[in-house]
Amino acid sequence: MSQATNQSWGGRFSEPTDAFVARFTASVNFDQRLARQDIQGSIAHATMLARVGVLSEEERDAIITGLTEIQDEIERGEFNWSVPLEDVHMNIEARLTDKIGITGKKLHTGRSRNDQVATDIRLFMRDEIDVIEAELVRLREGMIELADRQADTIMPGFTHLQTAQPVTFGHHLLAWQEMLTRDHERLLDCRKRVNVMPLGAAALAGTTYPIDRHVSAALLGFERPAENSLDAVSDRDFAIEFTSFASILMMHLSRMSEELVLWTSAQFDFIDLPDRFCTGSSIMPQKKNPDVPELVRGKTGRVYGHLMGLLTLMKSQPLAYNKDNQEDKEPLFDAVDTVRDCLKAFADMVPAIEPKKDSMYEAARRGFSTATDLADYLVRKGVAFRDAHEIVGLSVAYGLKTKKDLSEMTLEELQQFSSTIEQDVFDVLTLEGSVAARNHIGGTAPDQVRAAASRAREALASLKGQA
Numbered sequence: 001m002s003q004a005t006n007q008s009w010g011g012r013f014s015e016p017t018d019a020f021v022a023r024f025t026a027s028v029n030f031d032q033r034l035a036r037q038d039i040q041g042s043i044a045h046a047t048m049l050a051r052v053g054v055l056s057e058e059e060r061d062a063i064i065t066g067l068t069e070i071q072d073e074i075e076r077g078e079f080n081w082s083v084p085l086e087d088v089h090m091n092i093e094a095r096l097t098d099k100i101g102i103t104g105k106k107l108h109t110g111r112s113r114n115d116q117v118a119t120d121i122r123l124f125m126r127d128e129i130d131v132i133e134a135e136l137v138r139l140r141e142g143m144i145e146l147a148d149r150q151a152d153t154i155m156p157g158f159t160h161l162q163t164a165q166p167v168t169f170g171h172h173l174l175a176w177q178e179m180l181t182r183d184h185e186r187l188l189d190c191r192k193r194v195n196v197m198p199l200g201a202a203a204l205a206g207t208t209y210p211i212d213r214h215v216s217a218a219l220l221g222f223e224r225p226a227e228n229s230l231d232a233v234s235d236r237d238f239a240i241e242f243t244s245f246a247s248i249l250m251m252h253l254s255r256m257s258e259e260l261v262l263w264t265s266a267q268f269d270f271i272d273l274p275d276r277f278c279t280g281s282s283i284m285p286q287k288k289n290p291d292v293p294e295l296v297r298g299k300t301g302r303v304y305g306h307l308m309g310l311l312t313l314m315k316s317q318p319l320a321y322n323k324d325n326q327e328d329k330e331p332l333f334d335a336v337d338t339v340r341d342c343l344k345a346f347a348d349m350v351p352a353i354e355p356k357k358d359s360m361y362e363a364a365r366r367g368f369s370t371a372t373d374l375a376d377y378l379v380r381k382g383v384a385f386r387d388a389h390e391i392v393g394l395s396v397a398y399g400l401k402t403k404k405d406l407s408e409m410t411l412e413e414l415q416q417f418s419s420t421i422e423q424d425v426f427d428v429l430t431l432e433g434s435v436a437a438r439n440h441i442g443g444t445a446p447d448q449v450r451a452a453a454s455r456a457r458e459a460l461a462s463l464k465g466q467a
């Protein structure tokens with residue numbers, strides 16, 4: 001770090017900044033991550049200034065060449081970041097002036113760091129949203145394909161984590177997929193409000209130069225310039241919106257993780273995760289731990305924390321820009337990194353899930369999961385539902401005593417509880433019969449799952465890249 005003093009605003013000061021205060025107020029150690037977007041924004045700003053005659057074409061070209069070289073220096077790791085220069089914006093501007101002299105000092109005409117930083121973060125968020133969307137699409141695609149392949153695989157469905165009714169594994173996976181569909185929609189919706197340009201708001205009130213904000217917006221790919229300069233430099237609701245998308249997504253991933261962790265246990269034994277997604281224990285040689293889903297489940301907490309942090313950061317802030325807003329970056333960066341990595345882990349892992357079909361099937365058979373089917377059967381034969389419920393309850397009690405599933409009882413055994421029961425009862429007591437009977441849109445029947453998977457594929461194709 002060089003010890004340069006801050007030339008950008010030193011004029012009205014009569015003593016140098018306290019060394020601790022300089023460190024305390026500096027953001028360069030983390031906001032240098034915005035360098036690429038900062039340069040992108042500056043090039044657009046200079047181009048616009050030349051277009052409206054505030055800069056000459058020579059000045060514009062010198063600025064663009066200088067900034068492009070600075071970009072290279074940063075990428076090569078040769079840029080000397082200076083804490084006394086406070087932040088990414090002043091570091092880059094100071095370096096530009098080093099390189100091209102007085103013309104470098106003209107870049108900041110008609111703008112402020114307030115509209116500059118708000119623009120940088122929005123450019124950054126837009127880039128990251130696109131990367132995150134690509135991982136989300138990859139995960140959704142893998143999940144839909146796995147669901148389609150597992151449309152006939154039977155497992156117990158649970159309520160209260162107690163065996164309830166048989167479902168297909170494909171149906172379960174498509175339930176996850178629906179959660180992700182809504183997350184995807186929320187992400188794209190958030191992107192619309194991210195993609196609005198603060199540049200031109202200057203410090204808070206706009207600028208006296210004849211700027212053309214439509215030109216800079218078009219150059220930067222923004223949908224439009226922000227409507228109100230005070231709002232443009234101050235609000236970070238788009239960051240809150242992103243972290244709330246991220247929190248809901250992480251909540252969903254944590255639910256999936258929890259199930260994966262349970263399913264890999266010897267007690268459930270429903271799936272196998274390939275070794276490359278697991279780790280061992282340094283003391284217990286037999287262990288194979290589902291670290292990836294456990295860690296995703298654990299990382300949910302920090303993302304929720306960032307949402308709370310940003311909401312609280314924004315709370316009660318008077319218009320317009322306040323230094324508080326410098327605190328938006330670290331939570332946002334961490335939320336972006338966490339969500340991207342968790343999605344990548346899931347997109348890699350989900351297609352590799354190996355269901356243990358026999359074990360799932362046995363578990364569905366053990367829990368009297370076709371009890372509702374027996375009740376429905378009796379109702380179809382004219383028994384009132386409450387009476388049917390009672391008859392099946394007695395049959396289950398008998399099954400618990402004799403250790404027999406309903407489908408394993410003889411006709412005579414079942415008839416002890418109702419003379420209405422006939423030979424055809426075995427069509428509904430099988431797991432295959434039970435799932436096949438739930439044959440309506442949204443139901444668990446294998447044919448419905450295959451149809452749902454194909455609808456999901458179409459819906460995903462029309463949503464992706466809609467940004």
Ligand code: ARG
Pocket residue numbers: 027031087113114117321323325326327
């Ligand atoms: N580093 C600052 C931030 O992140 C840049 C804007 C500073 N503006 C100011 N007027 N001090 O918010």
